[in-house]
Amino acid sequence: MEGFRFPENFALGAASAATQVDGDCKESNWYDWYQKGHIKDGSDPDIATMHRKYLREDTELMAEMGIRHYRFGIEWARIEPREGEFQECEFLKIREEIELLQSHGIAVLLTIHHFSNPIWFEQRGAFLSADCVPIFLRFTKKVVENLGDLVSEYITINEPNVYAVSGYFGGDFPPGENSMSKTLKVIKTLGECHRRAYEVIHKQRETMGYTDTKVGFAHHMRAFAPYHAGNPWHRLCCRISEKMFQTDISKTYLLGTEKDPGQYADFLAINYYARTASKGFADGTFPGASVNDLGWEIYPAGIAECCAKLHALLPQLPIYITENGTADNHDTFRRHYLYDHLRALCESGLPVTRYYHWCFVDNFEWLEGFTARFGLVELNTKTMERTIKQSGEFYRQMIAYHGVSEEMAVEAEKEVYPHA
Secondary structure, three states: OOOEEOOOOOEEEEEOOHHHHOOOOOOEHHHHHHHOOOOOOOOOOOOOOOOOOOHHHHHHHHHHOOOOEEEEEOOHHHHOOEOOEOOHHHHHHHHHHHHHHHHOOOEEEEEEEOOOOEHHHHHOOHHHOOOHHHHHHHHHHHHHHHHOOOOOEEEEEEOHHHHHHHHHOOOOOOOOOOOHHHHHHHHHHHHHHHHHHHHHHHHHHHHOOOOOOEEEEEEEEEEEEEOOOOOHHHHHHHHHHHHHHHHHHHHHHHHOOOOOOOOOOOOEEEEEEEEEEEOOOOOOOOOOOEEOOOOOEOOOHHHHHHHHHHHOOOOOOOEEEEEEOOOOOOOOOHHHHHHHHHHHHHHOOOOEEEEEEEOOEOOOOHHHOOOOOOOOEEEOOOOOOEEEOHHHHHHHHHHHHOEEOHHHHHHHHOOOOOEO
């Protein structure tokens, strides 16, 4: 392993989601899911990392580490706890957070929908209900009306494929259903929500006098490969899985459909974590592959492979890695992981300008609760104390050096990935 420098316009940041960090919200479908006993370690999303209470400490810690880009989200259930009743005081709190970040030199990428819904929206069918698109657009417009003078960059929807598959096919996320037809309908509807929200955000900020608006959706992409390259069934499963999970979404969300062709992104946003070895239509891992603490394959080349596929659709747009990180509960291989993935990006020759690490502080990882640790900063869930990890120090050094020095590379190389 050798040292390397980042491209001149390349910046490192951190990412989070409201439900996973904020706490203090009992009106969401994920608090309801927790109450039904679905969280592995019983962690309460109403507590999460108590980010709202520790906002200043978290912001100062980010600034201290040199982080200048932060992706965070809106908790819809807190803003609109009952249908049509918007809490203006909650917008004021979000404004305070944005202004605090900006005062520390940290720019905001704001996510409008990141997996969680108000319970009233969930109970009426969420993105299967007949009027879900106008309801979502009403919320989107309200967000921009209240925050558009402070924020110019937006993610409309986070990982629509994961939201749909986990909630309506795998049954792991709320509402816990197992229906292919519902899964496909949700994916299609979320595409409509994204494209219309793209237009709403641009139009609203234009009426406010701003012309610097940038909008995208965070696309969860995986590297797919047949379990046995010589097996025709494995190759077929690989092609079908990739097409249904991400390729069709890439095209229709970014370029529209026959009814509404166009360009519906100002940057390409990719969340990348792992590779799937296909021998059926479920996730698989190659024998002996490097894996993280959740058993996901560590495949650094895949991050560049996914970027190249999205880049081919809209080559004029910059690429943001809006999530990348790994479950490394004892922080024993995260430096190696960061080195490998960032080097793959830098050597790709693709126009990647942002990298948002998932995540900053160990957070509530949906079904996993706090049993999966992705943070650069350790969270003591009993005391809420934050402590920068060894990998967090490495991240700080990468930002300061604008790359990885030879000495840093030597330290990263000492770390060994677990294997399947």
